[in-house]
Every structure is written in structure tokens, then in C-alpha cells.
Amino acid sequence: MLSDLIDERLVLLNAEASNWEDAVRVSMRPMVDANKITEGYIDAVISGIHELGPYIVITEHVAFPHARPECGALQTAVGMVTLKEPVEFGSEINDPVKFLFPLAATDSNSHIDALRSLVQLLNDEDFFTQLEQAQTPQEVIALVKAKEAAME
Known part of the structure; x- marks a missing residue:
């Protein structure tokens, strides 16, 4: 379940980013700080987008930054980040x-x-409406758990 892969350290709300590269770096920084990925993993994500285009933008307003496991994934984890300005x-x-x-x-x-x-x-x-209304990482974790429970 997703709630098993996310923790409060990996949630950023109203983060600021000046462009897509900055958004990727900002969104993934907590994963480096929590020893989930290496700095090289972030570089691999950005290189992949430069080479392949914005393949990580999976649906309207949503990006899923990731790279191959061997690029520096240390532990399996998922973060959640909202940007102050898209x-x-x-x-x-x-x-x-x-x-x-x-x-x-x-x-x-x-x-x-x-x-x-x-x-x-x-x-x-x-989900997105409730995610935008969340004020703390704890609220985001609670939201994910509640949504998962409703899906069971």
C-alpha cells in the first residue's frame, strides 16, 4: 500500500519552484535527506526528462519523478509534494x-x-481537493490512509 511507502518527512506542501528542474529537485530533496535515494538519482531523473521529454507528467497537473533503481534508489519510497505555483x-x-x-x-x-x-x-x-486543503504532512498521511481504507 502507498501508506507503507510514505512518511511525513517525504511530504512538502506549497513548495516553491522556479521551473521543472527546480520542482524535481525540491520534490526529491526530502528523499535524499531521509536516505531513500542518492543525489545521483535526482540527476538521473532530470537527465531522463532532457532525453525523453516530460514522460513523468502522467496526467493533468501531476508528475511522477522517478528513475531506474540502479540510478541510486536506496529504499522504496513515495513522496507527495504540492507546489505553491504550478x-x-x-x-x-x-x-x-x-x-x-x-x-x-x-x-x-x-x-x-x-x-x-x-x-x-x-x-x-x-483526493486532489483534499490534498490542496491539507495544512500539515500529518494531514496528508491521514488522507492517504483514509482513501486506502475506503478502497478496500
């Missing part, structure tokens, strides 16, 4: 991005399981 990633259909869900997965299976859990959450129409 930024453009270059995704014609889904820009601007306001929500980032950085992912670190130590193997392909963890990556798939984390994606599956996140997709279920993103399909909940009220």
Missing part, C-alpha cells in the same frame, strides 16, 4: 504541474506496486 514541464496536454509524487524503487516489482497504488489514489475525484 510549473511547466513541456507536456502539451497535462501542464502545468502542481502535484509531484517522487518515487524511489529498489526493484521493478516495487515500482509497479507503488504505481498501482498511486493510480488508484489519483482516480479518486476528491
Whole structure:
């Protein structure tokens, strides 16, 4: 479950970013600080976007920054970040991005399981409204747990 992969240290609310690269770095910084990823992992995410385009922008206003496990994923984890002001990633259909869900997965299976859990959450129409209203990381964790319980 997603709630098993996120903790309060990985939640940032109303973060400030000047562009998409800054947004990726800001969203992933807590994962470095919590020893979930290396600095090189962030660089791999940014390099991937430069090479492949904004493939991490998975739906309207939502980015899912991630790289391959061998790029520096130390533990499987997911973060949740809201931006004070949305930024453009270059995704014609889904820009601007306001929500980032950085992912670190130590193997392909963890990556798939984390994606599956996140997709279920993103399909909940009220989730983003409630996420925007959250004032603390504790409220975000409680929201995720409540949504997961409702899905069971």
C-alpha cells in the first residue's frame, strides 16, 4: 500500500519552484535527506526528462519523478509534494504541474506496486481537493490512509 511507502518527512506542501528542474529537485530533496535515494538519482531523473521529454507528467497537473533503481534508489519510497505555483514541464496536454509524487524503487516489482497504488489514489475525484486543503504532512498521511481504507 502507498501508506507503507510514505512518511511525513517525504511530504512538502506549497513548495516553491522556479521551473521543472527546480520542482524535481525540491520534490526529491526530502528523499535524499531521509536516505531513500542518492543525489545521483535526482540527476538521473532530470537527465531522463532532457532525453525523453516530460514522460513523468502522467496526467493533468501531476508528475511522477522517478528513475531506474540502479540510478541510486536506496529504499522504496513515495513522496507527495504540492507546489505553491504550478510549473511547466513541456507536456502539451497535462501542464502545468502542481502535484509531484517522487518515487524511489529498489526493484521493478516495487515500482509497479507503488504505481498501482498511486493510480488508484489519483482516480479518486476528491483526493486532489483534499490534498490542496491539507495544512500539515500529518494531514496528508491521514488522507492517504483514509482513501486506502475506503478502497478496500
